[in-house]
Amino acid sequence: MLIAILVLILLALIIGLVLGFSSIKFKVKGDPIVEKIDAILPQTQCGQCSYPGCKPYAKAIASGEADINQCPPGGEDGVKALAELMGVEYKPLDESHGITKPKSVAFIDEDTCIGCTLCIQACPVDAILGAAKQMHTIIEKECTGCELCLPPCPVDCITMEVIEENAENWKWKYPVYSLSKKTAKVQ
Amino acid sequence: MKIIENIFKFNGGVKAQTRKSISTKVGIQKIGIPKYLKIPLRQHIGNLPKLKVKEGDVVLKGQLIAEADGSVSAAIHAPTSGKIKSIEKILLPHPSGLPDYGVIIESDMKDKWIKKIPINWAKIGVEATIKALQNSGIVGLGGAAFPSHLKMGSKATKINTLIVNAAECEPYITCDDMVMRERSEDLINGIELVESLLGAKNTIIGIEDNKPEALSQLQFHTKSHKNISIKVVPTIYPSGDAKRLIFLINGIKIPKGKRSSEYGIQMFNVATIIAIYRYISFGEPSLSRITTISGNITKPQNYEVLFGTPLKALINQSGGQKIKNDNFIMGGPMMGFKLPSIDVPVTKAMNCVLGAEPEMIEDKKEPLPCIRCAKCAEACPVSLQPQELYWFSKSDQFEKAQEYKLFDCIECGCCSYVCPSNIPLVQFYRYAKSELISEFRAQEEADVARERNEFRIMRLERERQERAERNAKRRAQSSKEEKSKLIDEKRAAISAAMDRIKEYEKKK
Structure with a gap:
């Protein structure tokens, strides 16, 4: 009985020490989610989201103050990426903040x-x-x-x-071809 | 000279009809100097070179007209003597069909050379020679157009073996074959030169077994060279791809992201080696190349063409298309692309122009749905899973495609070639790659913008603090006495003014 209690206390102490040490040693500075959101934002710094730049908007999203669909330069793809990161439902871009140009x-x-x-x-x-x-x-x-x-x-x-579009930023286009007549017949 | 027999066979590849003999019946001919030469500045991988001439300048053959900008860049020279007519946007032989900057030279038909200055590399040393090579304008003439001087000098890696890429595996193309038949001597001299510049101990020439004439020329000229050996590789496309050829010859698989130089191997195309030799031994910069014109063409053959010559001149000289369809392909049938316009000049990368055979025109093929037969996977020389890549590229799942090693794809076109459903697989990979590349670029730009924005915020904060400090300092400097003295002075001035007003009113 006594041994069991002692063993448990000892274990608790050791684990406590390890946890305490790692909480100081491996402390994460800043809010990592803000950095992740900021990495998705296009860094236009235009303020159309009603915040003075991308970082403040990222902070606002992280704190739940702002919605994910307020960034017109990021476009629909940006909203999708944010929805995936935040684990929330996708919603179309809020056009009161402007449209994607x-x-x-x-x-x-x-x-x-x-x-x-x-x-x-x-x-x-x-x-x-x-x-x-x-x-x-x-x-x-x-x-x-x-x-x-x-x-x-x-x-x-x-x-x-x-x-x-110029010779430097030119991209290969999505291949478009007409479906075969044979296929059309089968269908 | 010895011929090495054993080879290491790579996975996949295709055995296509080579159709090379149609363009090797006649020797290399020259195309006459055209009246106007359109020379694009973008002829290589890397930075656009800096212009060194202006409109109206008179230039001599071989004179520098644009200087390499940075190390990943190549110079451009006047291919003939004449006057700079204009500097404007011209159409490029590029799948985009978009115009880009170029120089138009009005030829004076005299073809007068600038003074040629050969480089005595033994005297000035290897390093200086490699540096000088940047002004030669020589790029990889196999079609990749990568500046050659970059492949010459890296102190970190020791090159033991020089591999000469004479495989020329793509159907129809015979420019390297003809060069070896007619200019083997230059090639061997060039090999010796490049070997000593690289510090390589031996050289292996990798040549496909469908070029017996070129092979016998090489054998004849390398008789007395102990350090040059020839390896005959089977005709399997894409044996001419750098990493495939190295594997065929040495059995070394070079992993993704590594260069062959890290394994002590450097590879050059035959035409590139000759160009380097001509520059160093004779002072002739890169002004022309051998281009194959073949396929659906009346007189298919090889021509030596000055850069900037209109492609139309080449087409006319070879009698035009047999069956008219006005479709031309730059490069071979496997990796080439349909030229959006034939109103383009010949460039450093133009190793071959094909008059499109009816079956080469994409629109005529009728793609069917993928039946998952996995023939493409068997044919892929990089051992990828083309059917999966196709699926991800088609549905815009680029990240997934990247996980399936999209960027290891060498775009050789074997998968499209064997596909029983005629699916343009490579086009999908090109699409996915360029979408991803533009995403990477946007990400880079965003990172720069973030950094600049953060710096600005920091700067504004610093300026605000500095101003506050300055004000505090000024306040502290003016002591109390001075302050009261100032106030007294002001008071005195005010009372004096008041007195004057009173006097003035009294007088009134």
């Missing part, structure tokens, strides 16, 4: 630009180059197409240009 980049008409730096301050990824009273220009490669530079421009010299 083809990927585009901002373009500054350099003749019209007055060099006010307002767009530079608005750009969430520092993709606009310029200085006060100097012409500004977009670093095309870094532009996420968030459109946040459009409203502050006092002379409306920024336009969004859809990225056209």
